[in-house]
Each structure stands twice: as C-alpha cells, then as structure tokens.
Amino acid sequence: MTAQLIDGNALSKKLRGEVAARAAALTAQGLKPGLAVVLVGDNPASQVYVRNKVKACEEAGLHSVLEKYDASLTEAALLARVDALNQDPTIHGILVQLPLPAHIDAHKVIEAIAPEKDVDGFHVASAGALMVGQEGFKPCTPYGCMKMLEYIGYETRGKHAVVIGRSNIVGKPMAMLLLQANATVTVCHSATPDLAHFTRQADIVVAAVGKRNVLTADMVKPGAVVLDVGMNRTDDGKLCGDVDFAGVSQVAGWITPVPGGVGPMTITMLLVNTIESAERAAQSVDR
Numbered sequence: 001m002t003a004q005l006i007d008g009n010a011l012s013k014k015l016r017g018e019v020a021a022r023a024a025a026l027t028a029q030g031l032k033p034g035l036a037v038v039l040v041g042d043n044p045a046s047q048v049y050v051r052n053k054v055k056a057c058e059e060a061g062l063h064s065v066l067e068k069y070d071a072s073l074t075e076a077a078l079l080a081r082v083d084a085l086n087q088d089p090t091i092h093g094i095l096v097q098l099p100l101p102a103h104i105d106a107h108k109v110i111e112a113i114a115p116e117k118d119v120d121g122f123h124v125a126s127a128g129a130l131m132v133g134q135e136g137f138k139p140c141t142p143y144g145c146m147k148m149l150e151y152i153g154y155e156t157r158g159k160h161a162v163v164i165g166r167s168n169i170v171g172k173p174m175a176m177l178l179l180q181a182n183a184t185v186t187v188c189h190s191a192t193p194d195l196a197h198f199t200r201q202a203d204i205v206v207a208a209v210g211k212r213n214v215l216t217a218d219m220v221k222p223g224a225v226v227l228d229v230g231m232n233r234t235d236d237g238k239l240c241g242d243v244d245f246a247g248v249s250q251v252a253g254w255i256t257p258v259p260g261g262v263g264p265m266t267i268t269m270l271l272v273n274t275i276e277s278a279e280r281a282a283q284s285v286d287r
C-alpha cells in the first residue's frame with residue numbers, strides 16, 4: 001500500500017485564506033488583529049521560527065510586533081514587557097518564543113501572559129480548559145494535527161490513537177484533543193517498554209519525540225494515519241521527522257511529510273488563535 005499524503009501546505013493555504021478574510025472584516029470594523037512575538041537571545045532555530053510567524057501574520061493581514069532582546073535580559077524586565085503587552089489593546093495574542101535563557105523561569109513568564117492573549121495555549125489556564133473541555137486556546141501543533149484529521153475526513157470516534165511523546169506543548173494536549181474527539185488514546189514515552197506493541201494496534205499514530213526513525217514500517221498497522229510532528233536533521237543537514245517516511249508510507253493509509261506537514265499547520269493555528277482572540281475582543285467592545 002502507498003499512503004496518501006496529508007499536505008500541510010495546501011491545508012494551511014486554505015485556512016490562512018480564511019484567516020485573511022476574517023482579519024480584513026475586523027480591520028474594516030476598526031480593529032486590526034495583532035500578535036506580539038517576543039524573542040530573547042539568539043537561538044538560530046528560534047530566530048527562523050519567529051521570522052516565519054511574523055511573515056505569516058503579515059501575509060494574512062494581521063498586525064505583528066517582533067520584540068527582540070539580548071540573552072542578558074533579566075526575568076523581571078521580560079515580565080514587565082509581558083505585562084505591557086497584556087495591557088496593549090492593539091495586541092490580541094502574545095507569544096514568548098521558547099526556549100528562554102536558563103536564568104529566566106519559562107513557566108513564570110508563560111503564566112504572566114493574560115490567558116485571553118495566550119495564543120500559544122501554553123498557560124495553565126489554557127491547559128486546564130482543555131483538560132475539562134472548556135473554551136480556551138488549544139496549543140497550535142496538536143490543534144493543527146486535529147485539523148489535518150478533519151481535512152482528510154477521518155472519523156476519530158472509536159478509533160485507537162497512540163501518541164508518542166508526553167510534552168506539555170505537544171504530546172499531552174494532543175492526547176486530550178483526541179480524547180475529546182472520542183478516540184481511545186494511549187500515550188507512550190521514553191519509559192514505554194516495547195513501543196511497537198502499542199503502535200501496531202493504532203489507527204492513528206502521532207509521533208512527537210524529536211528522534212529520527214522512532215516509527216518504522218514494521219511498527220505500523222496497514223492503513224493507519226501517521227502524523228509526524230518531529231523536527232530533526234539528517235546527517236546531511238536536511239529536515240526530517242520522527243517517522244521513517246520511505247518505509248512507513250508503504251504501510252500507512254495516510255501520512256504527513258516533513259517538511260510540508262505539521263510544521264506549516266503550527267503557524268497556521270497560531271494565526272487562527274490570534275484571529276479568534278481578536279474577534280472575542282471585538283465582541284467585548286461591542287457589548
């Protein structure tokens with residue numbers, strides 16, 4: 001079997017077009033949606049990520065502010081900036097790019113973001129809302145994975161989903177979203193013995209580990225949907241995921257490529273969250 005590709009670029013284009021239309025409608029009402037991206041230090045990967053996020057905002061007609069600070073910025077100074085952005089009515093989403101320098105407590109900084117502007121969905125209020133099924137911002141990467149399942153018309157109800165990885169930003173929220181979508185969910189991690197035993201039973205596998213070839217063809221049930229969140233480099237420097245794409249695509253029914261799969265969807269869902277935040281702000285002004 002040769003898997004069908006889930007094209008994250010094509011889906012992103014469609015969703016970003018919808019965001020652009022919503023942004024234009026809000027702007028016409030006098031409220032331009034705004035995202036602030038805060039970068040501390042000179043991590044090269046983070047610099048690329050923030051540049052891509054700001055570019056995507058501009059292309060969709062959102063106002064974006066990129067605040068770049070030297071790695072020596074104090075925690076107190078960063079908290080003060082977050083507080084100022086919380087108060088800024090032109091900003092509807094605040095994203096503090098992780099990782100932060102070691103002297104800054106990332107949890108403290110994320111908790112300082114007003115939950116109504118937490119478009120990354122990392123605040124405990126957002127995580128709690130997801131846990132109990134209340135309205136809140138969903139973390140962008142797992143949210144993007146759910147949109148991909150919706151895009152291919154995949155019925156998650158009653159299916160067995162195996163999530164590999166249990167981080168707060170990908171694995172755990174992914175498991176919660178799949179659970180909400182009525183899948184039966186198994187979460188695997190570094191202490192899981194015999195990972196293949198679990199993945200072979202899965203109708204949906206989400207790989208969010210950060211290691212090449214964590215999922216190989218012999219670990220996948222024929223016809224399964226495989227979503228590859230991982231971002232790694234091959235020995236010759238090319239971007240690749242956690243999944244052995246060449247092998248797994250011979251067994252799976254659907255598969256996301258890397259690049260061009262989950263990656264663009266993460267940025268797209270950031271735009272979706274930001275526009276939702278701005279729309280909520282517009283409604284509260286109207287009231």
Ligand code: NAP
Nearest residue numbers: 141165166167170189190208209210229230231262263266
């Ligand atoms: P993370 O915080 O390092 O978490 C990795 C998870 O993988 C942990 O839960 C870890 O288990 C588990 N793990 C490690 N080795 C394993 C193994 N051999 N078998 C099973 N599980 C194993 O990473 P993350 O932030 O979730 O990110 C995961 C990957 O996704 C990275 O490559 C990252 O770059 C990528 N990513 C991509 C996007 C995107 O937009 N495409 C967005 C976010 C992240 P323990 O908990 O036991 O340590």
